Amino acid sequence: MTSLEIKNINKHYGAVQALHDVSLSINKGEFVTLLGPSGSGKTTVLKILAGFEPVTSGQVLMEGRDVTALPPEKRNFGLVFQGYALFPHMSVYDNIAYPLRVRRQSKAMIDERVLAALDLVQLRKFANRRPQELSGGQQQRVALARALVFKPDVLLLDEPMSALDKQLRHDLQEELREIHRSLGTTFINVTHDQEEAMHMSDRIAIMDHGQIKQYDTAHQLYRRPASRFVAEFVGKSNVFQGEVRGSGSSARFYSASFEMPLADAQTGASTVMIRPEDAEITTTAPNDGRITLPVQVISSTYSGDRALYTLLQSDGADFIAYAPARSGVFPDGTDIFVSFASQDVIALA
Ligand SMILES: Nc1ncnc2c1ncn2[C@@H]1O[C@H](COP(=O)(O)OP(=O)(O)O)[C@@H](O)[C@H]1O
Ligand SMILES: [Mg+2]
Numbered sequence: 353m354t355s356l357e358i359k360n361i362n363k364h365y366g367a368v369q370a371l372h373d374v375s376l377s378i379n380k381g382e383f384v385t386l387l388g389p390s391g392s393g394k395t396t397v398l399k400i401l402a403g404f405e406p407v408t409s410g411q412v413l414m415e416g417r418d419v420t421a422l423p424p425e426k427r428n429f430g431l432v433f434q435g436y437a438l439f440p441h442m443s444v445y446d447n448i449a450y451p452l453r454v455r456r457q458s459k460a461m462i463d464e465r466v467l468a469a470l471d472l473v474q475l476r477k478f479a480n481r482r483p484q485e486l487s488g489g490q491q492q493r494v495a496l497a498r499a500l501v502f503k504p505d506v507l508l509l510d511e512p513m514s515a516l517d518k519q520l521r522h523d524l525q526e527e528l529r530e531i532h533r534s535l536g537t538t539f540i541n542v543t544h545d546q547e548e549a550m551h552m553s554d555r556i557a558i559m560d561h562g563q564i565k566q567y568d569t570a571h572q573l574y575r576r577p578a579s580r581f582v583a584e585f586v587g588k589s590n591v592f593q594g595e596v597r598g599s600g601s602s603a604r605f606y607s608a609s610f611e612m613p614l615a616d617a618q619t620g621a622s623t624v625m626i627r628p629e630d631a632e633i634t635t636t637a638p639n640d641g642r643i644t645l646p647v648q649v650i651s652s653t654y655s656g657d658r659a660l661y662t663l664l665q666s667d668g669a670d671f672i673a674y675a676p677a678r679s680g681v682f683p684d685g686t687d688i689f690v691s692f693a694s695q696d697v698i699a700l701a
Contacts, residue, residue, distance in 0.1 A: 354415075355380035356401070356506060359425040361410030363562075365559075370396045371562045374410070379554075381540045387549040387585070387588040388559030397559075398508050401540065403427050414505070430499030430507040430537075434494070434514075438483040444470070444494050445479040450500045469497040472531060489520040493527070500535070513548065518606055524656050527549055546586050550574075558582050580623050589625045590671050596622045602617050605699075608667055610643045612694040623700040627630050630696035631673035633661060633682070634689050642691040647671055648687045663690055 354520035356378040363371035369493060371393050378384050386394040395577030396457050401407040401412060405423035412420045438447050452462045472506040483491050483645055491510055499507055512528075513521045529552050532539050543549055547579075549556045550570040557567040558581075565576045577583035580591060596617040603612040614624070637644045647663035650670070659677040662670055673690050675681075682688060 357413040359411040362408045364408045381536045383554045385541045385549040385553040392559040393562040431505035432512045433510045442607045448497045469501040473497045506538045628672045631692045642693040652681045
C-alpha cells in the first residue's frame with residue numbers, strides 16, 4: 353500500500369531550480385534511499401517531505417491525503433537531519449524524552465517510551481550521560497531514538513552516517529536495518545554512498561541535477577541500469593560507445609573494439625556496459641564464442657579472495673575485471689586476454 357507519494361514536484365530557490373518534476377511513491381513500511389551526488393536535490397526532497405520547504409509546484413500525498421501545505425508539526429515524521437543536533441545541556445534520557453514532552457505525554461508514558469527507545473538503540477546504560485560524553489556513533493543512535501520515540505509514521509534520515517568512520521558506519525547500517533525490520537516504520541534515507549544505499553534499501557531513487565534518474569531495487573539498478581549515469585554511479589562498469597546497425601532480431605552493436613548481436617536495440621548511436629565480475633582473464637584467447645579483447649595488465653589490487661585488474665586495451669582505454677587470485681596475480685605489464693559473454697553485455701539507453 354502506498355504510504356507517501358510525491359507528485360510532479362518542481363522546486364526553485366530563487367533562480368536555482370533544485371528539483372525538476374520529481375515523482376516518487378513509497379510503500380508503507382518500505383526502506384527507500386535517495387542516492388545521488390552532492391547538490392542533486394536529495395535534502396530538498398526530504399525538506400519538502402518534512403514540511404520545511406514549500407514546493408514551487410506539485411503535491412505531497414500521505415495515504416492519499418494532500419499534505420503539501422501541512423506544517424511540519426502536523427506530519428508526525430521523525431527526523432534525523434544534519435543541523436538537528438542533540439541538546440548539549442540535556443542528558444541522553446531528556447534528549448529522547450523531549451519530543452514526548454512537547455506532545456504533553458504523561459510521565460509514565462514518557463518513561464516507558466524512552467526506556468524502550470534506549471533499548472532499541474542499545475544505550476540504556478548511557479541514559480544519564482550528556483551527548484559530549486558519547487562517541488559519534490552513540491550520538492547518532494541517540495538522535496535516532498529521539499526521532500523514533502513518538503512512533504512517527506515516517507522516519508526521514510539525511511546522511512545520518514556521513515560523519516562516522518567506515519567501521520562505525522557499517523555497524524550503524526546493520527543496526528538501522530534491524531530497527532527498520534523490528535518497527536515496520538517507513539524509512540526514507542539520504543546518502544551519496546552507493547554501498548550504504550545497496551546494503552539497506554528496499555528501493556533506491558538515483559538523483560542527479562534535481563531529477564530522479566531511476567527508481568528501483570538495488571539488483572535492478574545494478575543489472576538493468578537505465579542510463580550511463582546510473583550504470584557508473586552504482587558499482588563499477590566498463591562502458592563502450594558504438595552504433596547499432598540493423599533492426600529487430602538482426603540488430604548488431606559495433607564499437608571500435610568488438611561487435612555483437614543486440615536484438616531489438618534502437619538503431620543509431622548506442623552505449624553498452626560490462627560489469628567487471630562478468631569478465632574473465634586468461635593467458636590464451638578462449639575459443640568458445642566469447643567476445644575477447646587483447647589487453648595488458650596496468651595494475652591489480654589483491655584482496656585475498658580475488659583481485660581487481662585494471663587492463664589496457666589496444667585502443668588505449670581501460671578495462672576493469674575481477675579475477676580469482678588463489679594462485680597469485682598477473683604482474684603488471686603481462687599481455688593477457690579479457691573475455692565476456694554477449695548475454696552479459698548490458699545495453700544502456
Ligand atoms: N536554501 C537554498 N537556497 C538556494 N539554493 C539552495 C538552497 N538549498 C539548496 N540549494 C541548491 O539546490 C540544489 C540541491 O541542493 P540539495 O537538495 O541540498 O542537494 P543534496 O542534498 O543532494 O546535496 C543545489 O544546487 C543547492 O545549491
Ligand atoms: Mg544534502
